[in-house]
Amino acid sequence: MSTPTIEVSNVSKSFGGVVANKMVSMKVEPGKITGLIGPNGSGKTTLFNSIVGYHPIDEGSIKFQGKEISKLRVQQIARLGMLRTFQQTRIYSKMNCVENILISVPHRTATFSDMFRKYPAELTDKAEHLLEFVGLYQKRHLISGDLSFGQQKLLEFAMALMNEPTVLLLDEPTAGINPTLINGLIDRLKRANEEFGITLFVIEHNMRVIMNLAEHMYCLAHGEMLANGTPDEIQNDQRVIDAYLGAH
Amino acid sequence: MIKEKYLHAGLLVFGVLAPFLFPNYTVQISLLWIMILFALTWDTLGGQMGYNSLGNIVFFGVGMYISAIVQIGVVYDVALYTSPDGAALTGNFAPAQYYTGLALGILAAAVGCVILAVLFSQVFFGLRGPYFAIGTLGLALAAGELVGAWDYVGGGGGIALPVFPSDPKSQGIFFYYLCLVSALATYVFLRWLYNTRFGLAINAIRDDEEKAEAMGIHTKRHKTAAWCTSAFFLGISGALFGNMTGFIEPLEVAFPTITFGIFMVAMALLGGKGTLWGPILGAIVFHLIKEVTWTYLLGWQWIALGTLIIINVVYFQQGILGWARDKWPDLFGLTVDEAMSSGSEKRGSS
């Protein structure tokens, strides 16, 4: 098998007395969609934060395409081509939608003088196509902070696509999205994976969504990696069922 | 949008003709251009990037002192000039010496302030929100005291600048046009800058700096460059103001934190921060009210200005332009597009 896109080995992270992640190991294979589930507070977002360099980890190793990244800062990791979206959707709320997308161009190779260049017409076109892709074309000149929560999530997704990441970590992409629109979103996530070739790593509470999407799944409980396997294996794993039923 | 070209033409015509139309107000109108420069440069950080600096006045004062030292230094030994024995030297500048010194002084002020801004960036951009504001305020207060304790530049007693080699009226007009040019240059430069990627990047930092970091934007680089632009123009304005005043000292003239230092903020907020025209509008309104109250309401002028600031922040937080944008959104292009898609344009680029 080829080098995993993300390889997490024995990573632990505590906040004061709370052990949020304990000796977690997992892999995201290139080109695939990998899922991460677990009860509330099981440490999923913490694992994302550790991977993208949001906070230092206590121990363990995190590799991106075989390269150790656990000591790098958020911006450096983002520029390597690993991007995340936030559970509490984050966009640039006083800018309009097109501007939100334009400023999300990849910054990998940005030089000092690039700061002072304008956006060529191709990029504006591309931004508009992406807004069309997520169904926000008509609202493209509106201030993004005025969009509904669900629309902001879609905008955040489009911003991530503009950045052309190698791998995209999505923290609950369907939370707050109208159930009738969820199928459309699943379809777009699959297209992002297949057409744009972006490897996806998705945290999701909605079982129907994640079963539909992921080829391989991990389940966290109390900060520890409980199980991993295909969606079918996970769904029928007694430990996973117990973790969910006995979570509270 | 309101046709900007009419605004440009109006400002330019007024700017060029003002000393002839209103010869008794040349100084006040010179100061208006400096106020516009103040508000515009404050807004780069405060409005466009979301970093409320209360210490930008430092660059004004430092620019003033750098220019003074260079202007004197091209002809005399600065320590001698600022000593009691140097008093006779202020008038001893031949025109060629004066203008060379002034040109070099202004240039040095701009460059020196940029270098200082790079250094400050290393320290202060680690601070967020109110901590940045208070940190920079401390900087401004300390700067005045530090310069006051430095005898080489005249200490608290100040320095008399080289005397303009002609009559006071020509001096007024000469510096008037320098103020006009530097304010217009600031405007033209920022107008261009905000239309590049840089403009969007600092807006992104304002809206959500953590998100900007997560998207890989070089935030430090942008923040430093933004402060450097402000410092550059503020340094020039300080050099000009010092020469217009003729005599500079640290607390009242060079580092007037509670007057000019606060006016910068008040003007940008009044006109509408985060816009290009807001600070200009704010500076004009503020300066007019200030000059009128200073003339007709003497004794009450601070109360009048204070009231204006309070009304602004309590009832019109978005400022004049921000209020207009909320009232007439379509004038500002905030509309829902009827077209469902980008339509017949070529596909496949995404």
Ligand SMILES: Nc1ncnc2c1ncn2[C@@H]1O[C@H](COP(=O)(O)OP(=O)(O)OP(=O)(O)O)[C@@H](O)[C@H]1O
């Ligand atoms: N910055 C922090 N400081 C202190 N404790 C934290 C911090 N971040 C997370 N925690 C704790 O770590 C544990 C795991 O939180 P985390 O957000 O990773 O859970 P999660 O699996 O994403 O939950 P959810 O499904 O509700 O989003 C929780 O007990 C939480 O309180």
Ligand SMILES: [Mg+2]
């Ligand atoms: Mg979470």
